[in-house]
Amino acid sequence: MSTLLQVRDLVKTYGTGEAATRVLRGLTLDLEAGEMAALLGPSGSGKSTLLTILGTLMKPTTGSYVMLGQDMIAADDAALTNFRNLHIGFVFQFHNLLPDFTALENVIFPTAVREGRETPAARTRGRDLLVRMGLADRIDFPTAKLSGGQKQRVAVARALMNGPELVLADEPTGNLDRASAIQVMELIGQINREEGTTFLISTHDEKIASLCRRQVVVGDGVVTG
Amino acid sequence: MLYALKIATRYLTANKAQTALLVTGVAVGVFIFIFMSALIGGLAEFILSRTVGDLSHITIEAETEDPALLISPEGHVLVVAERGRTRTATLAEAATWLPLIQAVSGVRAVSPQIAGAGFLTRGAQVAQVSVTGMEPGRESAILDLDGYMVEGKVRLGSGLVVVGRALADDLNLSLGQTLRLQSSNGVTAALTLSGIFKTGNGAMDNARAFVSLSTARTLFAMPQGVTKIEIKLNDLNAADETALRIRALTGLDAVPWTEGAEQLMEALDAQAQTGYFLKTFALITIVIGVASALLLSTYRRRPEIGIMRAMGAGRGFVIFVFVAQGALIGLMGGVMGAALGYLALLPFPSRDAFRPGTLPMDITQGSYGLAITLTVIGAILASILPARSAARVDPVTAIGQ
Numbered sequence: 367m368s369t370l371l372q373v374r375d376l377v378k379t380y381g382t383g384e385a386a387t388r389v390l391r392g393l394t395l396d397l398e399a400g401e402m403a404a405l406l407g408p409s410g411s412g413k414s415t416l417l418t419i420l421g422t423l424m425k426p427t428t429g430s431y432v433m434l435g436q437d438m439i440a441a442d443d444a445a446l447t448n449f450r451n452l453h454i455g456f457v458f459q460f461h462n463l464l465p466d467f468t469a470l471e472n473v474i475f476p477t478a479v480r481e482g483r484e485t486p487a488a489r490t491r492g493r494d495l496l497v498r499m500g501l502a503d504r505i506d507f508p509t510a511k512l513s514g515g516q517k518q519r520v521a522v523a524r525a526l527m528n529g530p531e532l533v534l535a536d537e538p539t540g541n542l543d544r545a546s547a548i549q550v551m552e553l554i555g556q557i558n559r560e561e562g563t564t565f566l567i568s569t570h571d572e573k574i575a576s577l578c579r580r581q582v583v584v585g586d587g588v589v590t591g
Numbered sequence: 592m593l594y595a596l597k598i599a600t601r602y603l604t605a606n607k608a609q610t611a612l613l614v615t616g617v618a619v620g621v622f623i624f625i626f627m628s629a630l631i632g633g634l635a636e637f638i639l640s641r642t643v644g645d646l647s648h649i650t651i652e653a654e655t656e657d658p659a660l661l662i663s664p665e666g667h668v669l670v671v672a673e674r675g676r677t678r679t680a681t682l683a684e685a686a687t688w689l690p691l692i693q694a695v696s697g698v699r700a701v702s703p704q705i706a707g708a709g710f711l712t713r714g715a716q717v718a719q720v721s722v723t724g725m726e727p728g729r730e731s732a733i734l735d736l737d738g739y740m741v742e743g744k745v746r747l748g749s750g751l752v753v754v755g756r757a758l759a760d761d762l763n764l765s766l767g768q769t770l771r772l773q774s775s776n777g778v779t780a781a782l783t784l785s786g787i788f789k790t791g792n793g794a795m796d797n798a799r800a801f802v803s804l805s806t807a808r809t810l811f812a813m814p815q816g817v818t819k820i821e822i823k824l825n826d827l828n829a830a831d832e833t834a835l836r837i838r839a840l841t842g843l844d845a846v847p848w849t850e851g852a853e854q855l856m857e858a859l860d861a862q863a864q865t866g867y868f869l870k871t872f873a874l875i876t877i878v879i880g881v882a883s884a885l886l887l888s889t890y891r892r893r894p895e896i897g898i899m900r901a902m903g904a905g906r907g908f909v910i911f912v913f914v915a916q917g918a919l920i921g922l923m924g925g926v927m928g929a930a931l932g933y934l935a936l937l938p939f940p941s942r943d944a945f946r947p948g949t950l951p952m953d954i955t956q957g958s959y960g961l962a963i964t965l966t967v968i969g970a971i972l973a974s975i976l977p978a979r980s981a982a983r984v985d986p987v988t989a990i991g992q
């Protein structure tokens with residue numbers, strides 16, 4: 367297995383002066399290509415903060431981050447935007463989909479924004495992904511009318527649209543019932559096995575975490591297990 | 592950018608009521624803009640046609656030659672003037688200039704005239720009149736004499752005279768009667784009253800007599816040439832340039848009506864300024880309305896903007912989505928307002944049929960294209976601030992896990 371990403375001595379401090387909160391305190395982590403890892407830790411331990419930094423949506427206060435051989439700290443906003451589009455998929459807990467668009471339109475967004483229009487090829491791939499997510503009958507549904515579990519599966523399909531190496535999921539099953547949560551996790555596991563996409567999934571749920579092959583535990587701003 | 596346009600369109604259609612309201616607001620602004628344009632333009636047209644409509648737009652008058660002074664070596668003036676020269680100067684070569692002037696673009700009519708003073712007598716009654724000799728067939732070239740006729744015909748022939756209502760009443764004249772007209776040159780002619788006009792202008796109706804050019808030649812002992820050439824233009828606003836062109840072409844002293852009409856021009860200018868002020872106000876209202884609506888929309892869509900940014904949409908893309916919304920709102924509101932403005936102006940009488948008591952709205956001066964263009968530009972400018980604020984949205988806080 368090759369190394370997908372390496373972070374070294376990540377420090378993240380929110381705020382300054384009196385109000386400064388040091389959330390990450392020298393966190394170091396490697397992810398291999400093809401891994402399926404759960405990110406665990408008590409509330410406030412910095413899981414979301416870590417995922418945000420790995421997703422290049424935020425820069426750490428100090429520390430290094432290299433993904434696919436590229437320095438993610440030195441890159442500028444435009445380069446990171448482009449990098450995210452190609453190499454990183456996201457699944458969030460809330461506010462995941464664009465509400466005024468259909469399931470398919472949401473899924474093909476990462477490709478369309480890159481190509482400047484919605485191509486037939488993109489639509490075909492988007493449909494395939496939705497079918498794989500068990501949403502064959504919801505392809506042209508307005509997302510506002512989907513259930514929570516269906517929304518998260520659309521979000522997973524969208525995260526996979528551009529064939530990224532890494533998918534970061536922040537409590538993707540946080541507000542789903544047990545059955546929907548397991549269904550989403552099984553689909554993720556299937557993609558991971560078949561495509562070799564690396565997943566890092568934060569969760570509070572031991573049962574969900576146990577569906578992952580690796581567990582990364584964060585505590586006191588560092589990886590504890 | 593086609594894709595950004597799609598997203599912009601979707602955002603606008605997703606909230607139809609709000610968009611409709613916003614577009615209507617813009618349309619009202621555009622409507623006011625167009626209404627003001629038509630009103631100010633129509634008003635100017637109206638005032639001009641009332642004041643200048645019956646005047647010559649460009650006048651070429653013979654330069655009055657100073658009487659020759661014969662000065663003896665001691666400095667005594669021996670002879671002051673020749674009688675014939677003080678009375679009128681002539682445009683001797685008028686006949687050669689006329690076709691040339693007629694050919695200048697924008698010239699609608701040219702009227703060579705011989706003007707002078709005289710006395711009109713009937714029986715024991717005498718009235719002083721200013722006499723204008725005009726070419727038969729061109730009686731209505733400058734002043735719409737035909738339109739003002741109340742009795743008889745305007746057609747001037749040799750031995751015929753046309754006078755104003757007030758003068759006719761003063762002298763107790765009726766059609767077909769014979770009058771005597773004595774010119775300042777001392778020539779007397781017996782003329783038949785062939786028509787009576789009424790313009791509503793006192794000086795005109797009181798003391799003007801129109802005769803044919805040939806009659807005037809006899810009266811004023813002017814076998815050739817004329818004393819002035821009056822020119823009517825298609826567009827009276829073009830008088831200045833056209834006068835310059837005629838001057839360059841003929842070397843004659845062509846004077847546009849605007850000379851000596853400074854007060855009128857100032858008044859019209861002030862009126863136009865008021866119009867600009869109100870139109871600017873309408874545009875500012877549009878800009879503020881669009882800007883605030885879009886700013887609200889960027890705020891409401893912060894999470895979505897965050898998601899798009901996370902998915903790899905650049906700042907430029909986000910900016911375009913919001914600027915396109917502004918442009919679309921401007922375009923829709925502009926077209927709608929222009930259409931409404933046009934429809935609202937339709938019932939008003941056309942510019943040639945303005946009647947006192949109605950607003951002299953001129954539907955042809957609505958500046959529809961300008962209104963739409965300025966509105967689109969304004970709406971785009973209005974969207975820049977919201978668009979920039981949208982592009983600055985931090986995905987992390989916007990997605991707000």
Ligand SMILES: Nc1ncnc2c1ncn2[C@@H]1O[C@H](COP(=O)(O)OP(=O)(O)OP(=O)(O)O)[C@@H](O)[C@H]1O
Nearest residue numbers: 380381387389407408409410411412413414415416
């Ligand atoms: N923008 C911010 N400004 C200040 N403090 C912040 C900010 N974002 C997060 N924090 C703080 O950083 C700490 C870690 O937050 P983070 O969201 O990363 O934790 P988490 O492990 O994801 O927690 P949870 O399991 O509840 O989602 C928390 O104490 C939080 O209050």
Ligand SMILES: [Mg+2]
Nearest residue numbers: 413414415992
């Ligand atoms: Mg969290």
